[in-house]
Amino acid sequence: MNDAPARLEVRAVSVAYGEVRALRDVSLRLEAGRSLCVLGANGAGKSSLAAVVAGVVAPASGRVLIDGTDVTGWPSHRRQRVGVAYLPEGRGIFPHLSVVDNLKVLLRRSVPSSARRRVLEEAFARFPVLAHRRRLPAGRLSGGEQQMLALARVLVAPPRLLVADEPSLGLAPRLVDEVFAALRSARDEGVTVLLIEQYVERALDFADDAVVLQRGRVAWSGPAAEATEQVAAGYFGEGAASPAGP
Numbered sequence: 001m002n003d004a005p006a007r008l009e010v011r012a013v014s015v016a017y018g019e020v021r022a023l024r025d026v027s028l029r030l031e032a033g034r035s036l037c038v039l040g041a042n043g044a045g046k047s048s049l050a051a052v053v054a055g056v057v058a059p060a061s062g063r064v065l066i067d068g069t070d071v072t073g074w075p076s077h078r079r080q081r082v083g084v085a086y087l088p089e090g091r092g093i094f095p096h097l098s099v100v101d102n103l104k105v106l107l108r109r110s111v112p113s114s115a116r117r118r119v120l121e122e123a124f125a126r127f128p129v130l131a132h133r134r135r136l137p138a139g140r141l142s143g144g145e146q147q148m149l150a151l152a153r154v155l156v157a158p159p160r161l162l163v164a165d166e167p168s169l170g171l172a173p174r175l176v177d178e179v180f181a182a183l184r185s186a187r188d189e190g191v192t193v194l195l196i197e198q199y200v201e202r203a204l205d206f207a208d209d210a211v212v213l214q215r216g217r218v219a220w221s222g223p224a225a226e227a228t229e230q231v232a233a234g235y236f237g238e239g240a241a242s243p244a245g246p
């Protein structure tokens with residue numbers, strides 16, 4: 001038995017939007033340093049789960065705990081302060097500041113001055129697209145590039161828990177590769193990752209564990225390697241999106 005509090009624990013959470021019940025009695029546990037992908041068809045409740053963990057949607061019932069602390073009633077900015085980062089949606093990007101200044105804002109908060117230059121260059125090495133645009137106001141980047149900047153910000157100031165809701169949505173295949181490379185780097189640096197992803201194969205290849213949602217309920221949970229076998233056998237049926245992807 002592992003008695004240490006999990007990085008994230010979701011206990012019997014239900015979410016409703018008026019008459020629509022998006023999540024029903026969902027429970028899961030994510031240990032520090034591990035990565036969990038959430039799979040499911042459109043409308044299964046994946047985004048609602050991410051939103052409830054990030055604190056942008058309040059559950060109708062149930063609890064959310066971060067490192068054993070009950071944060072259920074906390075707004076998202078308070079969760080950010082205990083290390084919960086929510087992607088994508090370009091959150092936290094300052095559109096009028098240049099790309100490089102967007103990164104410097106975070107560096108000033110989280111990295112000692114002697115290391116800032118190195119961390120910045122590492123971020124640009126990881127995201128060449130951003131390196132070329134470093135002087136451009138962030139608001140003038142394309143949607144995909146803004147996504148990259150949001151990820152770069154996560155990497156220069158690694159959170160304790162990264163909640164990434166379809167970070168590759170709408171991106172060209174080359175940028176999808178960059179997103180997954182960045183997620184891997186974050187995980188290698190010890191960031192715990194909750195990933196909502198449409199590309200099942202990529203998600204399972206990345207994650208340690210998987211949860212499949214069906215109509216707002218947990219239909220399956222277990223190691224990602226086992227989920228890969230289940231997907232190959234067609235077991236999840238409508239539960240998981242198409243495994244095809246770029």
Ligand code: ATP
Nearest residue numbers: 017020021022040041042043044045046047048049
């Ligand atoms: P998708 O991949 O299509 O985003 P999802 O698995 O992320 O789907 P959710 O977005 O969490 O699922 O939606 C779950 C259910 O809640 C769906 O029936 C959806 O139509 C509904 N829903 C989501 N957001 C709202 C909202 N703001 N108001 C009303 N209903 C909503």
